[in-house]
Amino acid sequence: GAAQPVTPAMQKAAQAAVAPGGTNCESRIEYTTAWAAKLPGTFPVYPRGNTQEAAGTDEGGCALRVVSFLTPVPLNDVLAFYHTRALANGYSAEHVKAGGDNILSGISGENAFVIYGRRLPSGVTEIDLVTSTP
Template sequence: MAGLSACADEAAQDIAPETDPIVQRALNDPLMIEPDLASQNLGNSALEFDIGHPLPPENDGPAAVLAAREEAFAVLGGSSGLKDLPASGSEVELAEAEAFDTVGRLDRLSISKSCEAQLRFSGTWVARLPERLQPFPRGSTKEAIGSATGNCRAVAALYLTPVPIEDVLRYHFSRLDEGGARASYTKGETWHSLTGSIDGGRYEITARELPSGLAEVGIAYLGAA
């Protein structure tokens, strides 16, 4: 009996705990979430984030790019839904602090200090972005932060994708344009930016191509207080 009891205990340890259905829906998306980012607190401490962290090999090859594009076309209702970018406005560049992490992206939208103090890290914040600001399909989320209190509605996320940066920007522009939230486009030596208003708030999408060839994209949304 003791042996059977020990086996039963070991089997019980192998059973995975149930996942909250709301969290599961948020995470059961083509996006991959960094688990060690969940439930982190801003805490006025220095943030460390490796923007050059590569995608797993199986996620950055030609097959992955093709699969991501097919999903993007499905979202847009076909390849004809992928619109060209408008003419670029004045040049845009990000300061080192702005490019470092998601907080820097929200700083570009002039987030208040009181709102910034309420921000919390969690991969599930990606699902709280407005629908038309969602990342390119199959993108790999590296960091997400947000707040949903009454006087602070803010979300920002950084993600990587092997899809060429122009296609990524055209996808984001098309998603916004079809929803009536036409974006202004600016381009610098390194950075690209799409800015505008949506769902009663302001947004900015910033993107650049990393030396690895991956596109790094930051999405920041600041709702009206």
Template sequence: MRLANKVMVMLGPVSALAALTGCGRGEPPPPPPRDPVIAAVLQEPLMTDPDLVGLSQEGALFTLAGPASAPIPLIDRTDDELAKVRAGIVRLVGADAQPAPDPAPAMTGTEPGATLADTAARLVRELRRDPRCAVSAGRSAIWGASLPEAVPLLPRGHLIDGAGHDLLGCRLRAVTFLTALPPREVIDVYWNLAGVARLSPRHDAGQDYARIFASGGEAGFAAYVRTRADGTEVTLVTVGL
């Protein structure tokens, strides 16, 4: 009898649940409305690159932002985010960094190309390297993780695209990324990084871009900076660093 009572006590919640689920078996409730942004993200292919599994964006040096097909904001441009970016820059170049001089007019043939490969080829020519240095660059945003330590992405920058190779004795990296930092501050950062790396920098500007070009022998980098509606776009190419 005691056993029967125990069984009834144990079955009580189950019976009650069954009773609740049996009620109102009419038309099923309508599905909740779907957020179009969330739906677009869920329909995109899963990222399965083993080098990126488990990557957290929180506190990341840079984030892999796109190109995204879903309409997701790429960067945070609040005052709080800018403060975090600037704090990271102080760690890169120090608190006594100097502003870049006013730009000189850009020389013909030094403007950014239509693609990362074009821009890399122009830098190779400017450094008077073997033209083959700019070919066979494998395209992947993950190249942004292996930029030279002396010429990194800006802290908390959002990587859009990348290319690079380690062939022919010519280590090449080319990336495009977005930052919340204003263009003039981006120029100042790369001007100072050139000095830290003991490269000779030059600041020039074209119609819709400004550039820091820095070289030392056959090695160097170019950072092209443009204003976009959603932030500051930077195309950074390094050769031989």
């Protein structure tokens, strides 16, 4: 298959898995839905979202959040919500399609977000939201 596009924000979010000083943030992640409540205010779980899984860490200079949720709201409406919030809070925002996902990503200084969204066969929207605010 063709190479999937990698946006600058996706690159920064991937780099965020390693904090300054070489700390491996991904290895410090804890899995509990409590992390959904600890998302940055700019990127909350969508108002009609039902959290399925969440993980994150604040250890070792890391501030990584990963939350997956479902919502009955159409994918385009959910992406528009996050796009608007990103721009209003000083983030860039870029939308690409890759591997069956709609990917919205952006950066603001050292902060980054990536949202992977897809419509499931059941008609429900599934979102994977990743934020890094070191």
